Amino acid sequence: GRHSMLPRHMQRLGRDCIAHWNGSQVLALNSPVFNCMRWAGHYPWASFPLPVPVDFSTNWRLPPFFGPWRQFQNSNWQLDNFTQSSCFHLPNPNMKSEGEEPLTKKRRLSGQHDTSTPEEETNFVNQKEALCLSIAQNEDKHSSKKGTVKRHWEYFCQHSRTMKICENKETDQSNTESEAKFDFTVMSYNILSQNLLEDNSHLYRHCRQRLLIWTYRFPNILQEIKQLDADVLCLQEVQEDHYRTEIKPSLESLGYHCEYKMRTGRKPDGCAICFKTSKFSLISSNPVEFFRHDIPLLDRDNVGLVLLLQPRFHCKTNAAVCIANTHLLYNPRRGDIKLTQLAMLLAEIASVAPQKDGTFCPIIICGDFNSVPGSPLYRFIKEGKLNYEGLAIGKVSGQEQFPRGQRILSIPIWPKKLGISQSCVYEIKQQQKEENAGEKLEAAKLDNAQEIVITSEKLSSKLQHHFKLSSVYSHYFPETGIPEVTTCHSRSAVTVDYIFYSAANDDTATQPGGEDSFHGGLKLLGRLALLTEKDLWTVNGLPNENNSSDHLPLLAEFRLIER
Numbered sequence: 001g002r003h004s005m006l007p008r009h010m011q012r013l014g015r016d017c018i019a020h021w022n023g024s025q026v027l028a029l030n031s032p033v034f035n036c037m038r039w040a041g042h043y044p045w046a047s048f049p050l051p052v053p054v055d056f057s058t059n060w061r062l063p064p065f066f067g068p069w070r071q072f073q074n075s076n077w078q079l080d081n082f083t084q085s086s087c088f089h090l091p092n093p094n095m096k097s098e099g100e101e102p103l104t105k106k107r108r109l110s111g112q113h114d115t116s117t118p119e120e121e122t123n124f125v126n127q128k129e130a131l132c133l134s135i136a137q138n139e140d141k142h143s144s145k146k147g148t149v150k151r152h153w154e155y156f157c158q159h160s161r162t163m164k165i166c167e168n169k170e171t172d173q174s175n176t177e178s179e180a181k182f183d184f185t186v187m188s189y190n191i192l193s194q195n196l197l198e199d200n201s202h203l204y205r206h207c208r209q210r211l212l213i214w215t216y217r218f219p220n221i222l223q224e225i226k227q228l229d230a231d232v233l234c235l236q237e238v239q240e241d242h243y244r245t246e247i248k249p250s251l252e253s254l255g256y257h258c259e260y261k262m263r264t265g266r267k268p269d270g271c272a273i274c275f276k277t278s279k280f281s282l283i284s285s286n287p288v289e290f291f292r293h294d295i296p297l298l299d300r301d302n303v304g305l306v307l308l309l310q311p312r313f314h315c316k317t318n319a320a321v322c323i324a325n326t327h328l329l330y331n332p333r334r335g336d337i338k339l340t341q342l343a344m345l346l347a348e349i350a351s352v353a354p355q356k357d358g359t360f361c362p363i364i365i366c367g368d369f370n371s372v373p374g375s376p377l378y379r380f381i382k383e384g385k386l387n388y389e390g391l392a393i394g395k396v397s398g399q400e401q402f403p404r405g406q407r408i409l410s411i412p413i414w415p416k417k418l419g420i421s422q423s424c425v426y427e428i429k430q431q432q433k434e435e436n437a438g439e440k441l442e443a444a445k446l447d448n449a450q451e452i453v454i455t456s457e458k459l460s461s462k463l464q465h466h467f468k469l470s471s472v473y474s475h476y477f478p479e480t481g482i483p484e485v486t487t488c489h490s491r492s493a494v495t496v497d498y499i500f501y502s503a504a505n506d507d508t509a510t511q512p513g514g515e516d517s518f519h520g521g522l523k524l525l526g527r528l529a530l531l532t533e534k535d536l537w538t539v540n541g542l543p544n545e546n547n548s549s550d551h552l553p554l555l556a557e558f559r560l561i562e563r
Helices: 008-016 032-036 069-074 118-142 194-199 214-228 240-253 335-352 376-383 427-436 443-459 533-537
Strands: 018-021 056-059 153-156 182-190 232-239 256-262 269-276 280-289 303-311 321-327 363-368 385-387 462-464 469-471 487-489 492-494 497-502 521-528 554-561
Touching: 182 214, 182 321, 182 363, 182 497, 194 232, 214 240, 232 240, 232 321, 232 363, 240 256, 240 269, 256 280, 256 303, 269 280, 269 303, 269 321, 280 335, 303 335, 321 335, 335 363, 335 376, 376 385, 376 469, 376 497, 487 533, 492 533, 497 521, 497 554
Parallel strands: 182 232, 321 363
Antiparallel strands: 018 056, 153 521, 182 554, 232 269, 256 269, 280 303, 303 321, 363 497, 385 462, 469 497, 487 492, 521 554
């Protein structure tokens, strides 16, 4: 009776809700809010759970209350006993929203059919978010080392045909000519635009407010960039005013040259590629706009940026490296737009990267692709081909386990007037290439052949690209099978950020399928290890005290192999 003014489900918390977890025992709970407790390292689309061997009990108790209801509203009710090694967060695998969809459209995902009404679902999600917020606040209060999580370098053994991770970097004794080697590091980092953070504040309810202001976040981000000291930076969600007044001047003072492309719509952020002038010189900078006013499909304002860089070292050939950076559309239910944006980026790379002998120079593609490992979009990047016949639009990125709606990708996905073929190259340049190769036909035969090509392309459901790409990261820890994560906030902990590269033939770290790469290319020497979801929640997820984005920076070291 002391808390008679409280809602019924709040009154029950103190007496009914006891959670006990012993080995593989099932959680026995009397309140639906405990659905926010999930096994650490368990992706919603994974085929196996990974339980945490932790015994704990959680006793709920409301704080002493003597004042009016409003005072209780402003108080922080928290868990009395909290085990930091456990993992609490929402079961919704959706990633950070960029405002493409109203919040009322965000659906709660589970392994069962959802029969609740929209109002009940909203209240349910709000209850879970409130629980996760209180847990995060309690964890933050009792943590002895706030926001600190260690990441280590993984070096690949160069003299093994299987991928092995070494603790220390090996010296390559096979090549004594130092001028023939060119090693460099590349970072991909979504730094979280302040504008997007504030527009999607529901994703950061687990964070203390002072950690979310830009004046606190930027020094942390800059310090992280200084410590990792990459030769090339590929940054996403770079807010234009912050770039102009703070980010660019700061990076230029560190010896970087910066190129930037802002989004074409109302969102004031974009992509930047910055490189150390002591390591590279700029050959060309090529921005890519994915918005086309004359194509209804392409009504989104995402962008990409492609640079061609000249390494500053003496070599036998005129070596160059192509660096691309992008941030694809978030919307999980618009895989058609995602694939078209990706095709536009690949077409630009194909026009920038060719060398005089007709082969491509080494290529690195970084970015936030808003797609998970193993998804059709991910497989298309790595395998170079995708048959999308019968593929549901909502399954392209793998962001949702049970995508809403079953609309199938159209054939072809994008209209002919986009000027990009199903091989992800500009059609005009493809025709010029055929002419240069001596494949000229008589006028009548040429017209007839073009008609056949156009007809066959309209009927074809097969996409392809000409780059043989590998992923720097494996996406799972080999010892445990637990997934790596690159982003972690109140609603999600998944991998969406990648560094893809054209591997050299003798690269022992290359992924399956990369063995056929053309001569020359890039050898992966090492990478900065990623973390598990459990690791990140021990420091209150992202952003936290020391990591001021909701994404982790990805970092890899390469060696340029001359052909």
